[in-house]
Amino acid sequence: MAALGADPTVVSDETRAAIEQNAGVRLHEVDPEVLSFVVEASRKCGNDHFKRGEYQKAAESYSQAIAGRPDDFTLFGNRSAAYLALGRASDALLDASKAVLVSKSCGTPWAKGYYRLGCALERLERFDQATEAFSEGLALEPQNARLADKRDKCAGLAEDAKNARVREEGTARRDLVLKLREARRAEVQLQMQNQYKQAMQSPNFEMEDFDWRPTFFPSSRLRRRGERSSTDSSYVAAVAGYCRRLFDLESPRRDLGLLSQGGLLGAYEAALAAALKEQPGAHVLVLGSGSCVLGLMALRCGARRVTCAFRTPSLRRMASVAARENLEDPSRITLLESPVEECVVEDRADVVVTDWFDHTVLGLGVIPSLEAAASRLARPGAKVVPQRVAVRAAIAELRIAKVSGFDLSYLNAYRWHPGHDRCDLSRELAQGSETYRLASDSFVACEVDLQQRLDAFAGGSGAGVEEAGENGERPEWEAEERVEAVASEDCVANAVAFWMEIHFGGGGAPVTTWPGHPAALSQGWPSAGHLGQAVSYFDEVPLSAGDALEVSVFVGRDRLLFHLPGRASRPRHACVPAWHYDMLLDSSRNDAYEGAIRRCVESRRAFASAAKITALDVGAGSGLLSMLAARAGADAVVAVEVSQHMCDVGEECVVMNGFAHKVLFLNRDARRMDVSRKPDGTPPDMEDKADIMVYEVFDSGLIGEGALHLVAAARARLLKPNASIIPCAARVYCAPISIRVASAAGFDFGQLNRYSWRPDYVGVELESIPGDWEALADPVEVFSFDFYEHEANMAPAEKRIEFAIKKDGVVSAFAFWFDLQLDEEEWLSTSPYGQKGRTWQQAVQRVEEICVQAGSGLPVVARHDTYGISFDLDDSMVDRGDLSSGVPLWDPVWKVSYDRATE
Numbered sequence: 001m002a003a004l005g006a007d008p009t010v011v012s013d014e015t016r017a018a019i020e021q022n023a024g025v026r027l028h029e030v031d032p033e034v035l036s037f038v039v040e041a042s043r044k045c046g047n048d049h050f051k052r053g054e055y056q057k058a059a060e061s062y063s064q065a066i067a068g069r070p071d072d073f074t075l076f077g078n079r080s081a082a083y084l085a086l087g088r089a090s091d092a093l094l095d096a097s098k099a100v101l102v103s104k105s106c107g108t109p110w111a112k113g114y115y116r117l118g119c120a121l122e123r124l125e126r127f128d129q130a131t132e133a134f135s136e137g138l139a140l141e142p143q144n145a146r147l148a149d150k151r152d153k154c155a156g157l158a159e160d161a162k163n164a165r166v167r168e169e170g171t172a173r174r175d176l177v178l179k180l181r182e183a184r185r186a187e188v189q190l191q192m193q194n195q196y197k198q199a200m201q202s203p204n205f206e207m208e209d210f211d212w213r214p215t216f217f218p219s220s221r222l223r224r225r226g227e228r229s230s231t232d233s234s235y236v237a238a239v240a241g242y243c244r245r246l247f248d249l250e251s252p253r254r255d256l257g258l259l260s261q262g263g264l265l266g267a268y269e270a271a272l273a274a275a276l277k278e279q280p281g282a283h284v285l286v287l288g289s290g291s292c293v294l295g296l297m298a299l300r301c302g303a304r305r306v307t308c309a310f311r312t313p314s315l316r317r318m319a320s321v322a323a324r325e326n327l328e329d330p331s332r333i334t335l336l337e338s339p340v341e342e343c344v345v346e347d348r349a350d351v352v353v354t355d356w357f358d359h360t361v362l363g364l365g366v367i368p369s370l371e372a373a374a375s376r377l378a379r380p381g382a383k384v385v386p387q388r389v390a391v392r393a394a395i396a397e398l399r400i401a402k403v404s405g406f407d408l409s410y411l412n413a414y415r416w417h418p419g420h421d422r423c424d425l426s427r428e429l430a431q432g433s434e435t436y437r438l439a440s441d442s443f444v445a446c447e448v449d450l451q452q453r454l455d456a457f458a459g460g461s462g463a464g465v466e467e468a469g470e471n472g473e474r475p476e477w478e479a480e481e482r483v484e485a486v487a488s489e490d491c492v493a494n495a496v497a498f499w500m501e502i503h504f505g506g507g508g509a510p511v512t513t514w515p516g517h518p519a520a521l522s523q524g525w526p527s528a529g530h531l532g533q534a535v536s537y538f539d540e541v542p543l544s545a546g547d548a549l550e551v552s553v554f555v556g557r558d559r560l561l562f563h564l565p566g567r568a569s570r571p572r573h574a575c576v577p578a579w580h581y582d583m584l585l586d587s588s589r590n591d592a593y594e595g596a597i598r599r600c601v602e603s604r605r606a607f608a609s610a611a612k613i614t615a616l617d618v619g620a621g622s623g624l625l626s627m628l629a630a631r632a633g634a635d636a637v638v639a640v641e642v643s644q645h646m647c648d649v650g651e652e653c654v655v656m657n658g659f660a661h662k663v664l665f666l667n668r669d670a671r672r673m674d675v676s677r678k679p680d681g682t683p684p685d686m687e688d689k690a691d692i693m694v695y696e697v698f699d700s701g702l703i704g705e706g707a708l709h710l711v712a713a714a715r716a717r718l719l720k721p722n723a724s725i726i727p728c729a730a731r732v733y734c735a736p737i738s739i740r741v742a743s744a745a746g747f748d749f750g751q752l753n754r755y756s757w758r759p760d761y762v763g764v765e766l767e768s769i770p771g772d773w774e775a776l777a778d779p780v781e782v783f784s785f786d787f788y789e790h791e792a793n794m795a796p797a798e799k800r801i802e803f804a805i806k807k808d809g810v811v812s813a814f815a816f817w818f819d820l821q822l823d824e825e826e827w828l829s830t831s832p833y834g835q836k837g838r839t840w841q842q843a844v845q846r847v848e849e850i851c852v853q854a855g856s857g858l859p860v861v862a863r864h865d866t867y868g869i870s871f872d873l874d875d876s877m878v879d880r881g882d883l884s885s886g887v888p889l890w891d892p893v894w895k896v897s898y899d900r901a902t903e
Contacts, residue, residue, distance in 0.1 A: 009066075009076060009094050009095055035068050036068075038064075039065045039068040039072075040065075042061045042062070042068070043062070043075065043078070045061040046058045046059075046060075046065065046078060046079075046082070050078070050081070050082060050085075055086045056082075056086060058078075059083060062075055062078050062082060063079065066079065071106070073102035073103040073106070073110055073113060074099070074110070076095045076096070076099035076102065076113075077099040077110070077112055077113050077116045080092045080093075080095035080096040080099065080116040080120060081116060081119075083095060084116075084119060084120060084123060089120055089123040089124050090124070092116070092119070092123070093117070093121065093124065096119070097117060099116060100113040100114060109140055110140075111138075111140040111144060111147065112137075114134065114137030115134070115137050115144075115146065118130045118134040118147075118150055118154065121133055121154075122150070122154055122157075125157075125161065127157040127158035127161055128158045130150075130154040131151055131154040131155045134148075134151035134154060135151055138151060173655050173656050173658075173660070174656070176655050176660055177651060177652045177656070180651055180665070181648055181651070184647065184665075184666075184667050188667060214573070215571050215573055216418055216571065216572045216573075217571050217572075218416075218569040218570075218572065221561055221563075222561070242901070245897070245901050246901060248313060248897070249897060249898055249901060251290060251312045251315050252290050252314050252318045252894070253755055253756055255288075255289065255291055255318070256291060256741055256755065256756065257530030257531075258289065258291060258293065258355060258530060259291055259293060259744035259749055260530060260741075261526075261529070262526075262745075263511065263526025263527050263528075264502075264526055264527065264528045265293065265297070265744060265745045266526060266745075267502075267504050267508065267511050268297060268353065268355075268385065268386075268504070269297045269745065270504070270506070270508065271385040271386065271504040271505065272298050272301045272303075272385060273302075274505075275351045275383045276298070276301045276351070277302075279351065280302060281303070282303060282304060282351050283305045283306075283307070283349045283350050284303040284305070284306045284307070284351045284352075284353060285308075285309070285351070285352045285353070285377050285382075286298065286306060286307070286308040286353050286354070287309050287352065287353070287354035287356055287366070288310070288315075288355045288356040288364075289319070289355050290310060290312075290314070290315030290318040291319065291322055291744075292318075292320075292322035292326075292333065293322070293744060293745055294355060295308050295319070295323070295333050296322070296327070296745075297745060299327075299333070300746075305332070305334070305347065306332065306333045306334070307333075307334045307336060307349060307377070308333060308336065309336045309339070309340040309343060309369075309377075310335070310336070311339075311364065311365070313337075314755075314894055316335050317891065317893060317894065318752060318755055319333075320335055321751050321752060321891075322747070322751070322752060323335070325748050325749070325750075325751050326747045326748055340369050340372050340373060341368070341369075341372045343377060345376070345377055348377060348379040349377055349382055350379055350382055350383070351382060351384075351385065352370070352373055352378050352384050352385070353384075353385040354366055354369070354370070354386075354450075356369060357389070357500065357502070357528075357531055358531055358532075359532040359534040360419065360534060360560065361389065361391055361448070361498075361500055361534075361560055362555075362556070362557070362559055363419075363558065365558050366450070367453060367557045367558060368557055368558060370450060370453050370457070371453065371457045373454070374453075374454045374456075374457035374458045378454065378458065380455075381455070382458065383451070384454045385504060386450065386502045386503060386505070387449070387450060387451045387503055387505045388447060388448060388449045388451065388452075389447070389448045389450065389501070389502055390446075390447045390500070390503065390510070391445045391446050391447070391448070391499075391500055391553075391560065392442045392444055392445065392498065392499055392500070392501060393442065393443060393444075393485075393496050393497065393498035393551075393553075394440050394441065394496070395438070395440040395485045395491075395493045395495075395496060395497075395543075395551075396437070396493065396494070396496065396535060397435055397436070397439050397491045397492055397493055397494060397495075398415070398435075398494060398495050398535065399412045399415075399435040399436075399540070400412055400415075400433075400435070400581060400585070401433065401434070401435045403584050403590065403624060404587075404590045404591075404624065404628065405631075406627050406657050407653075407656065408622060410649070410652045410656055411576055411581070411622060411653065412494065412540065414574060414575050414576040414645075414649055415494070415537060415576060416537045417536075417537055417575070419536075420498075420534040420535065420536050420560075421534060421535050421536075421537070421578065422532045422533075423497075423532065423533055423534065423578070424532060424533065425438075425497055425514055425516065425517075425533045426515075426516030427838075431582075431585050432585070432587070433585055435492070436585075437489075437491070438488075438497065439488060439489060439493050439543065440485040440486055440488050441486070442519075443485060445481065445483060445496075445551075445553045445560075446481050446553050446560065448555070477555065477556050477561075478555055478557065479554075479555040480552055480554050480555070481552070481553040481555070482550060482551070482553075482565075483551050483553060484548040484549070484550055485548070485549050485551055486546065486547070486549075487545055487546065487547045487549065488545065489545045490544050490545055491543050492541070492542050492543070493538075493541045493543055494538060494540045495535040495537045495538065496536045496538070496551060496562040497533060497535045498534055498535075498536070498562075499512065499517070499533040499534070500513045500528070501513075501525075509524070509525045509526065510525060511526045511528050512525045512526075513531045513532065513533060514529070514533050515527035515529045536561075536562040538562070539567065539568070539569050539570055541564070541567070549564070550564070550565060551563070573645070574645035574648075576646070580621065580622070582839065583839045584622060585838070586838050586839040587837070588835075588836070588837040589837050589839050592822055592827075592828050593628060593694070593696070594628045595822075595826055596823040596825070596826045597615075597625070597628050597629050597632045597694060597726060598628075598632040599823060599825065600724045600726060600823065601615075601629070601632040601633045601692070602632075602633070604691060604692070604724070605633060611691075612635045612636065613634045613635050613636075613691050613692065614634065614638065614689075614690045614692070615636070615638070615690060615691070615693070615694060616637075616686075616690035616692065616693045616694070616714065616719065617629065617637060617638070617640065618640050618670045618694075618695040618697065618710050619640070619641065619642075619670075619695055619696060619697040619705075619710070620640060620641045620646075620647075621646055621649075621650055621696075622649055622650050623649075623651070623654040623663065623665070624653075625696060626650070626654060626659070626663045626665075627653075627654060627657060627663065629694055630659045630662040630663055634662070634692065635662070636662060636663075637659075637662055638664050638666060638690065639651075639663055639664065639665045639666065640666050640668050640673065641665065641666070641667060642668065642670075647666075647667040650665055651665040666685060670710050670713055670718070671706075671709055671710060673685040673686065673713075673717065674686075674718075675687070675689055675717065675718065689723070690714075690718060690719050690720065690723060691719075691722075691724065692724045692726065693714050693718075693719055693723060693724070693725045694726045695710065695711070695726075697710055698818075698820065698840065699843075700762075700764075700817075700840050700841045700843040701761050701816065701868060701869050702730055702732055702785075702818045702869065703785075703864065703866065703867060703868065703869065704761075704843075704867065708785070708790070708793045708794060709867075711725065711790050711793070712791070715788075715790045725787050725788060726822055727787065727820045727821055727823075728787055728821055729784070729785060729786050729787060729820075729821040730784070730785045730818050730819065730821065731781055731783070731785075731821075732781070732783040732784070732817070733779040733780065733781055733782065733816060733817055734780060734782045734801075734814055734815065734816040734860075734862065734871060735775045735776075735777055735779040735780075735814070735815055735816075736777050736803055736811040736813075736814055736852075736858055736860070737773050737774060737775050737812070737813055737814070737815045737844075738773065738774045738776060738809045738811060738812055738813075739764075739772060739773035739774075739813050740753045740810060740812040740849070741753055750885070751886075751887055753812060753849065753887050754889065754891050754894075755890075755891060755894065756812075757846045757890045758846060761816075761844055761845040761868070761869075762843070762844055763841035763842070763843060764841055764843075764844045765838075765841045765842070766815060766832035766841075766842045767832045767833075767836075773815075774807075775815070776805055776807055776811055777803035777805050777806055777858065778803075778806065779831075780801055780803065782799060782801060782862040783797065783864060783869065793866070794866055797864055798861060798862070799861070799862045800860070800861055800874060801861075801862060802857045802858065802860070803857065803860060804857060805852045805855065805856045805858055807854050808852065808853050808854050810849050810851055810885050811847070811849065811850050811851075811852055811858065812846065812847065812849045813844050813845060813847060814845050814847060814871040815842050815843070815844050816843050816845075816869060816871070817829070817831050817832065817840075817843065819831070843869070845871055847871065847873065848873075848880070848887075848888070849884065849885040849886075849887045849889075850873065850880065850883035851883055851884070851885050852883070858873075858878075859873070859874035859876075859878055860873060860874055861874045
């Protein structure tokens, strides 16, 4: 047996000695000239055999030559070629490696040796190493075409092999994802069965039905919507009625947004003035605008009479408040009590003005309302304000890719919307991610001529509009436009982004609903930014720069639809809300958490190097914090997520990123978990208590998602006594602010602030609307939470504070925010005065308006019930009636409707 480490490319010393003894000749005693002659003869013989295809004999001849001249690297190269021809790739690799090594030791690196080495590696399908060998040979002979061709070929094969490995690994991981998902489903069913057994009951549904989730087929939007679903099904009718009630309750607050759009109001007034100049003393019909601002402007421009129709009763009530505040004789404006489809007036209108637009363009029913007005309320030839709407669109890529070094692209399958998702395109495109961008120039998707629609239906003719069918139904789609959008760069498109340009005629600039668009910015167009922009999602389409993507734009009476003809669309089951993507792209939040987790793991490892470190991630969501903990060195991570489909999402991300061996996803409510076996025999949720708890379950008001309860439950049952908690503490700050409508277009709308009230605080990104609010006092700290003191945190608390008012004004709300302490070094703040990411907004709680003066004090009571924070005026210190602005906290009729809808 050859000695360990012996060179397999040459004859061993033992073999050489045996051959010399058998032949009776010692090689070192042979005349060098004779030895050289024998070596060259063997080389020539080997070359001849190789040319004739006698590769075995060639290898033997080269071996004889090598025995006489073991330092000749060309002989090893030749034998490598012979071995390779014989299919002995491993032997060929040894000889080629020896040829390269010997040539380098001789100071004459041999390019052909690298060629032989690359060929052997290629045969062994070690393409990366083969490419490297050919590249080194090219460095010696840059003009060698064979080396260049081989290098390029192996580089391509290496890339193909890498992609194949990735696909194989991806397939294996996806199989694991499905198996884990099935196991979790079975576990949930087992828990349900045990609960029914304990209660000695049985479910009134099949257990499999618990896993059923509605399936949405995007292609179904192309079909006609059935009328039976809304009339035959009592359940559908009840849901539809409830949705209409919610729309009625929310519509007043939405309509208040119009009052902040000075450019849009100016365009309306200019168009009304032009129309009334042509028809002095005309009758104006207003469709929409619960603030009544359009009706008031019409009277100021010289209208003889104004009639207003509304979408909901709450809007009519709000308009009556505005009319009483701004008119000595409110009867000059007639507020119709019935929907426009049911109204008839004796004196038909000469001018029709509407603001029934939203981000979906036609979703508020402006077309059916114009048709109804044309047949019952407007004269033939009546003028419409605005005249037409152009819908501009662009192909967009709005996708998650790499986040903190992890591939979270699997979340993109959950980014969709059954209709059109409202968004702020300027905000989305400023995410700082290469996969958030417009991928084409904007194009006109369609135009809706409102004047033409009114003229077509004037007097009930309906001319110019597609006729109804035999059954009296109109076609679902009245027009279809096909547009080719050309990609401006390489991308993976997954949406059409669109917005409106509202044209009022008279040669004026259009009003845009995307004020951040370059054309609008450069030309100074007035804005209707309160309507927002929209995106319509489709399945991902890879595009190269210059590729054309055909988009069909269907235009109906009450909606638009963007569709990619000839492309399949996958069914959808669940979606991830838009705010979750903002949170994942908040690099400041992610970096702060990563730093705190890494320091915690390193610290615990330093004090207990042999101990196993287990981390608990509560509210795991996409699994990002779990993967950060695993990457930081935690030996095991238990990720807990109460939402089933978010658990599916997070588990997929974890497995596909290669952390399945460290991270275990549990579809649980952490407040009901334990490390002990349960009374019904169910195994414990965790094998052992955790050393680290990491969590991010904070809303804009800090504790609204139950953070205090989750920490308390974990401290009691899931964490070791010395466990670390990330974050570890928080401080809440508050300031009284004035965020209200005072006046617009020269009219007083202060009384309409009563429609802004909601019982709970709402999230508002105050730093993005600096002109819409004003702080009337410096912020003060109201609550401080040490999350290690979980028992104290679980007791509701009340605190009296006093704000030092620094300027005169009307306090209409309290804004509060928090500073979050992750560890001794890292803090995150949601203050509107600092630099923060987009994960959190500030919390704004509306209160009854009070007037304050600079230099005075404002006594306030701050409370928290462990689930939310609230503020109110301290009635024991001040008379609320003396400070009242005269605006009630809410409209009593609206409040009754709200209570009925939420009871």
